[in-house]
Amino acid sequence: MTKLSEKEINEKLESLEGWSYTDNTLQTSFEFENFKEAFTLMTRIAFEAEAQNHHPDWNNVYNQLEISLSTHDAGGVTEKDFKLAKAIEGIVNAE
């Protein structure tokens, strides 16, 4: 997996909603109704991450979820991160 250039990342970001490229990672945040809803979504995302063998850096406080994606081995953002971001978007929008 090759690290994408800033130009490539910005182009690809146009196909996602609510994600930004910050601190060398793809970032987003969600606010759910309560903890149960937040953790329900986290569980769906966890299964998808495990299936892709690519995992998020995420922080949860009650109904808030912050997610950062990057590819450690490549030292930045790769296609793997966009694939997982797209899957997360699909999971959250399916609600």
Add this chain to the structure above:
Amino acid sequence: MTKLSEKEINEKLESLEGWSYTDNTLQTSFEFENFKEAFTLMTRIAFEAEAQNHHPDWNNVYNQLEISLSTHDAGGVTEKDFKLAKAIEGIVNAE
């Protein structure tokens, strides 16, 4: 729920293993075998937190889990945080 004094917190910390009082919160971290193990434990903790109606501030990256506990309404650490910390310790030690 009343915010505990630093003296009370330090006394109570003696009954826990691997927790510290930092930045006005109770903190700990765990390292599991892999993501699946980490998220399995998070799920057990999530059910306990929901049952206690008291939720962690937590961050997960692959096999690492960092947890901070505090009681927002009290502006610091209360008995509620020690109750949840004790439950988390029980869940992790049951592995």
